[in-house]
Amino acid sequence: MSEKVLMKGNEAIAEAAIRSGCRYYLGYPITPQTEIAAYMAKRMPKIGGTFLQAESEISAINMVYGVACSGKRCMTSSSSPGISLKCEGLSYLAACDLPSVIVNVQRGGPGLGGIQPSQSDYFQATKGSGHGDFRMIVLAPSSVQEMADLTSLAFDLADKHRMPSMILADGTIGQMMEPVELSDTMHETHYEKPWACTGTNLKREHNIINSLILKPEILEQLNIERYKKYEVVEKEEVRYEEFMMDDAEICIVAFGIASRVSKSAIVEARKQGIKVGLIRPITLWPFPSEPIKAAADKVKSFISVELSMGQLIYDVQLAEECRKPVYLCSRVGGMIVSPDYVLNKIVEVNNLGGEN
């Protein structure tokens, strides 16, 4: 057991990345995630790593592409508008099956939006992070401790499945401080990377990493094979937490900061005798459809609590196959649902008793 220290969520991401063997950080500053870059700028030179502030987000993500081709662990981070700029790069990373970690500490949008917390990049992260058929593993931390733990996991999953993985956080979790224990066991897990471009020493054929495939029959096959890999990820890597679900009649689905607020509201609602629980997706992709589907057999209704105009709610409806009503409880634009706000929604939904 190492000592617990107080850290900002952003700092926890940076420290966990370093402990997990990341020695290349390529980024560009943007609120509310700049502490990641600042931390990396301070630490990387001292441990023989590379901190590089690129001239733009687009440049940074393409540098990630370059480092990833060599098989080295690398990371970039940004916030919503900056992630949009990186989307072309994300598609290329996925097309070339390159392990890499991308952090999005979300802020209100669309456009330049504001700098306060948001979860409105859910669609972008889980459905459309760029052109073409591809997926990213998307992890959603809800505490500073998870900012560290899931960053470490993101590197492992990226290497294990040869694909980009994203930490989808938000301004609150990035800026808040909580005690965090950085496990002494956090380290770089070794994965063989025979595909990496590290020089042949004239002993093997060249490794070529390229996403331009002009023969449609070959490109189709590559897509089909990549989706077989995604099937494995969907089977093996789903992570979620259940909270007070045993006797629940209302099931809240929420991730990140919204799940934290929901937990407080659930505790208060229980005091009023309302049986409500929470399913918190930790992986947003692969999405924990099974537990939500199973919950639909028991509960009267669902509430999707999110900091967006209703994005997560679609995945909840798909998972529970529209058997029970799903209500939306949300604030957007940098406003955050408060415990009272969620509690009011719980009471309102409870009064409806599962009727549409």
Place this chain on the structure above:
Amino acid sequence: MSTTKIVIAGFGGQGILFTGKLMAYQGLIDGKFVSWLPSYGPEMRGGTCNCSVIVSDEPIGSPIIDNPDIVIAMNRPSLDKYEPTVAKGGKLFIESSLIDRKAERDDVNVFYVPAAQIADENGDNRLGNMVIHGKVMKESDCFRFDTVMKAMEKVISARHRDLLDINMKILKAGYDYDCK
């Protein structure tokens, strides 16, 4: 089992975030669950600034606070904004050397502390935040005075170590201040 929710508000430069950090470290050292959530963004330095601190015996759900048990208002706009939010029976600390009005609520405990003035009398007028925190420690059972030094050592960066003593001195002055 107890949970104390605290909002500290004032303008940038009054040590709002620092005070919150100190509280959070005290809670951590005392073996409690803590969260510290700052306001962030373009309002830094000169503009309004606040932070939410929760110290609890149990894991903390929402770090966002609707009805704080303790509000520290370091300037007038903060008092106007947060006075109505204090939980019934909660505690409201008012920086009375900077705020020219009295509290309107009669269902909360109000403490008027001329913090900047006391800090000035004790050698550093920038440390009004420590005066108020001293008073908070005296009036609530959430922080222990004997662990504050350890927390202070964590929060004050190495290059400002020489400021430890004056912070502790002024903290004590706040602790001993009698509002009557």
